[in-house]
Amino acid sequence: MVYGFWVSRSLQIMAELGIADTIGEVPKTVEELAQASGTHAPALRRMLRLLTGLGVLVKDEQSQRFGLTELGHMLRKDSPGSVYGSLRAHGHLLSWQAWGDLASSLKTGQPSVEKFMGDSFFGYMSKHPEDAAIFNGSMAAYQSLNAPAVVGAYDFSTAKSVVDVGGGTGTLLAHILQSHPNLRGALFELPHVKAEATARLSNLGVAPRAEVLEGNFFEKIPSGHDIYILSQILHDWDDERSLKILTNMREAMHPGAKLLIVETVLPGDNVQHFGNLYDMAMLVLVGGQERTGAEYTALVEKAGLRIHRVLPTYMPPSVVEVVPA
Numbered sequence: 293m294v295y296g297f298w299v300s301r302s303l304q305i306m307a308e309l310g311i312a313d314t315i316g317e318v319p320k321t322v323e324e325l326a327q328a329s330g331t332h333a334p335a336l337r338r339m340l341r342l343l344t345g346l347g348v349l350v351k352d353e354q355s356q357r358f359g360l361t362e363l364g365h366m367l368r369k370d371s372p373g374s375v376y377g378s379l380r381a382h383g384h385l386l387s388w389q390a391w392g393d394l395a396s397s398l399k400t401g402q403p404s405v406e407k408f409m410g411d412s413f414f415g416y417m418s419k420h421p422e423d424a425a426i427f428n429g430s431m432a433a434y435q436s437l438n439a440p441a442v443v444g445a446y447d448f449s450t451a452k453s454v455v456d457v458g459g460g461t462g463t464l465l466a467h468i469l470q471s472h473p474n475l476r477g478a479l480f481e482l483p484h485v486k487a488e489a490t491a492r493l494s495n496l497g498v499a500p501r502a503e504v505l506e507g508n509f510f511e512k513i514p515s516g517h518d519i520y521i522l523s524q525i526l527h528d529w530d531d532e533r534s535l536k537i538l539t540n541m542r543e544a545m546h547p548g549a550k551l552l553i554v555e556t557v558l559p560g561d562n563v564q565h566f567g568n569l570y571d572m573a574m575l576v577l578v579g580g581q582e583r584t585g586a587e588y589t590a591l592v593e594k595a596g597l598r599i600h601r602v603l604p605t606y607m608p609p610s611v612v613e614v615v616p617a
Contacts, residue, residue, distance in 0.1 A: 319359035381430030403479025
């Protein structure tokens with residue numbers, strides 16, 4: 293564990309330099325990769341040796357060429373199940389600075405990254421589109437993995453309309469609509485997301501049944517839908533702000549409506565779980581948190597809602613079905 297960040301940093305730099313994309317399906321020599329990536333060939337050779345030992349690359353001794361293993365292909369931008377976006381986001385300087393000052397968050401309870409951004413995470417990203425594109429790319433890739441798991445875990449067939457609140461560019465909504473041809477959907481997002489979301493929904497072939505609604509979930513959420521979704525939203529916020537979102541949600545829901553909270557539900561204090569790591573990431577980056585089942589129960593009840601059931605998926609997040617109390 294002590295040296296774990298050496299490994300993650302090596303993978304992040306490989307993604308940043310585009311090494312996996314340069315190799316693609318055709319193995320390359322060190323010299324070819326150094327020229328393409330603008331790196332020092334002898335130093336790069338040492339990096340490639342490390343990655344070969346980690347099972348990311350494979351070297352043909354006769355030709356002295358490096359190719360990608362099955363694991364290595366996941367570092368390509370266009371590979372199914374690609375982790376490229378996650379590597380770029382978690383390898384971003386701001387992420388390193390935030391984790392490097394973890395002690396500050398532990399002492400204050402506030403996100404350490406704000407010291408380096410001079411603003412909140414979301415405030416900074418709204419003013420720096422290049423950085424935002426890296427982090428948004430990571431979330432889109434993560435949603436691409438989560439979306440099939442959500443669709444497989446929950447039955448949407450009895451609903452007529454679904455709205456993904458804060459659903460980014462529409463990855464999850466598109467998966468749901470693709471799986472249910474008779475369902476209509478809406479994406480509720482901030483105004484600056486509309487153009488990209490509209491294009492993505494069109495590219496995924498669901499635009500005729502999907503509309504993009506502009507707004508802010510801290511102010512008002514559109515009413516009249518059968519199913520509402522909050523996917524990877526509440527973990528971005530503390531209890532006070534999360535309660536505001538849920539209160540607005542309750543006001544929008546008709547008596548038979550359902551809310552699906554798609555989040556990692558922590559199992560308890562004495563269990564090793566991926567969510568515990570992500571919980572700390574939420575602390576240092578945005579000031580949010582992952583929550584236990586009991587914490588979600590208490591939170592939704594304050595908003596006049598109750599948890600009906602929790603459906604696990606094959607990915608870390610569960611689908612928490614919530615109904616009016």
